[in-house]
Amino acid sequence: MASEVRPLVGLAAVTHGLVDHLVSRPDGESRPLPVVVALGARGTGKTALLDTVAARCADIPHARLDFERHDRAGSRPRELLGQLAFDLSRQWKQFGRLAFPRLWLCMLVLGAPVELQDRRAALRKLHALVAKNQPLEQNREAIVDVVRLAGGIAPAGGLQGWPEATDLLLRGLSWYDRRRLVGKMRALPAGAGNHEDFLLEIAKRAQGDDEDREAVDATFCDAFLADLRRAYTGLNRSRRTLNSLVLLDNAHTEGGRLLLSALTEARRRSGEADPLVVLATSREWNPEWNESWSLLTPHRGAPEHRRPTTHRTSGLSWPAPRQPADVDGDWRPEPSRPDPRWHPWYLLELGTLSKDDVVALAAGREIHPASRLPGFLHRLTDGHPGAVTDVVAAVAHRYDPRRPGALRTALRTRLDDAGPDLLTAMRDYLLQDFTTASRPDLVTASAALDVEMLFHKEILDLRNPAGEGVLFKELGDHLWLRAEPAVSPQYVLHPLLRRILLQELASRADDHPLSWTRVHTRCRDFYEKNGRVVAARYHDLALENVAAAVAHLREPFGEAREFDLPTAETWLAELDVITAAPNRLAKAAEPYDQVQRHAGEGDDDLGTQLAWLVVALWIARDPLGDPGGTLDSTIEGGFHQLAQGRGRGSILLHERAERYR
Known part of the structure; x- marks a missing residue:
């Protein structure tokens, strides 16, 4: 991935509201402040955040360390404090x-x-x-x-x-x-x-x-x-009107953790407030946060999930890391006592740009907001900031709304004469945190609906000698897991990482012991055996067994059953799960030709309607399957046609069709 400074969108509440609040000194006094840590997997904009804050705070005493540069990763706190003090003790205009x-x-x-x-x-x-x-x-x-x-x-x-x-x-x-x-x-x-x-x-x-x-x-x-x-007392108090600032990049390293731990412990030991704002970044989970913060955070819109051993103080449940959208509410003007949930740490999770954020970023490349490209970028990357930035930079000058399929070609174009293509470069960048031994297991595990399959070594034939729990922890610690909504939340891979891993799985030779066909067949048989029929049909569709998916989905349309509203809701939910299956179809083929080839003609009108709808949705839900949205009219017509004469449940089918108008 590109190493230059990335455009920063969606973080104004952090770079302005939160930072302004932290550096302020109400009544000229120091007050207890938490260490603020911006969390996120690789490429989620953590360094860009510090760049922006450093630029805004250029005229106040500040210092910056990057623990992955200049051999600081394993340094002792006393050495690092010396480096920080040298920068803070420079001559500052007002201060x-x-x-x-x-x-x-x-x-x-x-x-x-x-x-x-x-x-x-x-x-x-x-x-x-x-x-x-x-x-x-x-x-x-x-x-x-x-x-x-x-x-x-x-x-x-x-x-x-x-x-x-x-x-x-x-x-x-x-x-x-x-x-x-x-x-x-x-x-x-x-x-x-x-x-x-x-x-x-x-x-x-x-x-x-x-x-x-x-x-x-x-x-x-x-x-x-x-x-x-002492520097903020006496004669200097009147001119030192803002707190000093320390920016610590990549503080997940040994040196970073030791320094943060030593600073928070020194604050606790003294019991005195100090005029120092600490803003750190980390792409790994720190065990010191276990007692006050939840590690795995829910997907947007999912019910909040916490560990069974959630720590409570004064009746307050400690939350999952906060989103940028939460910042303004979290840091309203403080009451007489600061919110205890934010001490001694305030964890802020980066990593997901909204659709509007992607539109704003694309507009910087002179891409019209109404074009299909921002939507394609968001779906392809799931809002991963680094991936959005790199993809838009690579395809913006080649984007032609009359030829949306050209986007797929652009992603496979070499970045330079000798370098890899964009998707390969993205893969190499995102996977560098994982050991060489664990990568094949990650590729294999990407076939499953959720990471539960990691705990079934007999299915995926995991090769990690330390066991499947280590791989699960590695994914969690590197912030690549999400909790999807469910009665008991299902932990899944981040969609971008999974998409990249699935491409690796699809590229395995057919005679590979864990090829695409063999892995998805094992998963299907496992789910079938355990009564999870919908999940089994998901893997059938990944195996291009359209008939099995259609046979299941046509059951509610039998003459003996009424297609009422509850039935329609259940059916649409199952349709969504099944058609989310990955595919390894030829990306160069026209989407409509792909539908025609895989749907074909059924034994009756209902079978044919369902087959065309299922395949069209299956291809369209892959961002690279139909980037131009050429199948939207096919899907819209399919829902309307299927809804004819279906009773009250048809209302939901017509409503779903409108999404594709």
Whole structure:
């Protein structure tokens, strides 16, 4: 997929309303703010969101990290805080220069090349470090080296009294000027404990066990937030009218998770509000959200689903990640106490553009809103932002409303002389989060109606040695699952990902042990055996067995049965399920010719009517099957014809026909 900045549509409530609310400082005071995390699978516009926010907030103190660049994915929080502080401490027009004296001292001590086995030598070195009487903010290269030179001896045991020592450090450092560290270590006030020993202890424990390293990270977080709070007090309060902003891209990495966890824990530990807005992105689920947020969110229009162990506080059920459309309602002017559901995290799910959003994006390519192309794009991609952007860029200049079938050719055109075609490039981009071993299983599993089939290894012959649960978790963690409406919600693959996987399944050779025919036959037989007849007919249609689908769908039209409204509702629902079956028909053929070939002539008029309607719907529901909507009149006529003399239920058939007028 293209790597350039993507046009951003449908997110004004986030980039303007939410961001404006977060950076504001009512009455010039800091207030408790959650860490905002924008979630979404690959290509859902997370980086574009940060680009837009960064541009809007260009004149306020802000910093940005991308954890998948510059080897930051596995960095410790203390190193990352140094990078953030460097950017925040630049000279900002109105806000001046934010200072981080506590943090700088921690960094210098951590990286000091002192011999920690010789305490006297180590103290002399520390004295020299802070005696240079230079603004530490100007020594960027030296401070960067600090985090690379952290040395010392491994501790023999755990560090005791860490919270008290941290508090002592922060209170002691408050004696220093906020812009620079001058003088000698003896300027630190004497008292309970020894500040020099404590500072040396930071360098030692940074190379200790996990518990010691986390304690050092906690000290750095305390120092970072304490410096920020102080920077917004005193004489600077009047000109620092907006909060500072930190943007963290791809925070699902190890380094990102550690930093977010350390920041939220430091906030909880201090109990004080700070002037920092944190906006992060993630394409994976973080287990720290399990207790307060639901992982798998329902499809649009589906009833909300939560885990059986839903966490409740004050009678409030914690929700699924919020949609952009929810933001304005969630962040109305706060009452005296902020909504507890949004602390310490506020999760925002990206990834689905509405039809209007797609129209707006296509209009940027000078495509008329009334043309069929935006509708085609939305159906093909299910509103996936990255896919919509790439497809419209590839086909916009080739789109000819008189030749809608040319869209299928455009999608198979190479992006350059040596590169892959667009659909292949899209496949490679979206599947890169999955291991090589799991991809064949994903392709096989895409044949099923829902991911329940993942738990029937005897059907799909899954090859993952760790079991089917791992693949299900992998799909969920990478945010590629949806919950469809049902009494017990059915989890399905994201339509775009499934469409790509089905193309891979269709390309398997006929003698492949898990070819298209063999997999769909296994699925059909499984559903038939378990009494799920409609699902079985779905797979029959995927196998081009039109007769089996028609035989089932004609049952309610028998002479002994009344086609009333409940019967019509049930029949239309079954028709929708069956005709949603995937196909591997030739995409170059004309849609009407395909209908004529596969429907043919039935044994009677009813059989023929149903066959033509079923096949026409089957082809039309595939976005690549009939991008020009040439079968709409065939489908409309089919419903009207079938409705003749059918009793009260015919009303619903006539209504359905009107959709295709």
